[in-house]
Amino acid sequence: MTTNSKFIDYIDEALEKSKETVLSHLLFTYQGIPYPVTMCTSETFKALDAFEARSDDIVLASYPKCGSNWILHIVNELMFADSKQKYEYPEFPVLECGDPEKYQILVLFRNPKDTAVSFFHFHNDVPDIPSYGSWDDFFRQFMKGQVSWGSYFDFAINWNKHLDDENVMFILYEDLRENLATGIKRIAEFFGFSPSGEQIQTISAQSTFHAMRAKSQETHGAVGPFLFRKGEVGDWKNLFSETQNQEMDEKFKECLAGTALGTKLKYNSYCQP
Numbered sequence: 001m002t003t004n005s006k007f008i009d010y011i012d013e014a015l016e017k018s019k020e021t022v023l024s025h026l027l028f029t030y031q032g033i034p035y036p037v038t039m040c041t042s043e044t045f046k047a048l049d050a051f052e053a054r055s056d057d058i059v060l061a062s063y064p065k066c067g068s069n070w071i072l073h074i075v076n077e078l079m080f081a082d083s084k085q086k087y088e089y090p091e092f093p094v095l096e097c098g099d100p101e102k103y104q105i106l107v108l109f110r111n112p113k114d115t116a117v118s119f120f121h122f123h124n125d126v127p128d129i130p131s132y133g134s135w136d137d138f139f140r141q142f143m144k145g146q147v148s149w150g151s152y153f154d155f156a157i158n159w160n161k162h163l164d165d166e167n168v169m170f171i172l173y174e175d176l177r178e179n180l181a182t183g184i185k186r187i188a189e190f191f192g193f194s195p196s197g198e199q200i201q202t203i204s205a206q207s208t209f210h211a212m213r214a215k216s217q218e219t220h221g222a223v224g225p226f227l228f229r230k231g232e233v234g235d236w237k238n239l240f241s242e243t244q245n246q247e248m249d250e251k252f253k254e255c256l257a258g259t260a261l262g263t264k265l266k267y268n269s270y271c272q273p
């Protein structure tokens with residue numbers, strides 16, 4: 001992502017509001033889903049009802065902490081390689097709804113255990129964001145879907161219905177982690193970009209966790225190093241208890257076992273001890 005003061009201004013403003021917010025006052029509910037009062041308002045959601053997309057808009061859908069800043073960076077670099085123009089965001093680039101028919105949509109998933117752990121650290125590490133009392137407290141709320149942006153599992157169940165849509169491309173965080181250049185090539189093909197082998201290599205080198213973390217203060221302001229925290233697969237093993245493992249395995253089975261998305265998430269590879 002390019003240096004963009006609008007982007008950083010928005011994050012700084014949200015952090016400033018977070019300073020005065022206690023955890024019990026963090027969430028409001030819009031159409032049954034909790035959102036943080038520091039970043040969203042019901043007015044914005046209502047205004048988005050009248051939003052009209054352009055036919056060449058690109059949309060990324062992701063539950064929090066699945067690597068959205070990573071993919072935004074990659075797409076920006078691909079656009080730059082294609083057009084030689086750096087895109088400057090006129091607004092903070094997060095749209096909470098829109099007409100899917102009009103977009104090409106990247107859907108980004110990460111295994112639910114690492115997603116939960118990343119989400120917990122974000123809350124508890126960023127000084128200005130209200131903290132949970134403990135990992136166990138956060139886990140309980142995460143499993144109930146009572147965290148910002150709601151339930152990972154409801155998000156997954158809904159997207160499972162759209163995986164075969166022509167305008168939707170699925171990306172798995174763990175696949176990208178394993179082979180960044182291949183992932184970048186697939187994203188480029190989906191959007192009709194034709195980067196050279198050299199451009200793919202350059203974008204890959206700029207999109208590694210370490211490269212992005214090193215620039216994170218420049219790209220994301222004070223919160224940067226917390227957004228690019230560890231970037232690993234399997235960090236959940238440091239926090240999950242045996243009971244929590246079983247609880248999430250059960251929930252996964254109940255919600256996603258036997259579904260197309262359930263298979264694509266490769267749960268047995270990434271979520272078993």
Ligand SMILES: Nc1ncnc2c1ncn2[C@@H]1O[C@H](COP(=O)(O)OS(=O)(=O)O)[C@@H](OP(=O)(O)O)[C@H]1O
Pocket residue numbers: 062063064065066067068069070114117118119121122177207208209210212227228229230231232235
């Ligand atoms: N380049 C690269 N490689 C590997 N991993 C990366 C990369 N960029 C971001 N990340 C990791 O993605 C996690 C943050 O996800 P999001 O950007 O979606 O967070 S947010 O919802 O916008 O707050 C967060 O995960 P954790 O480190 O586990 O907390 C980031 O470190």
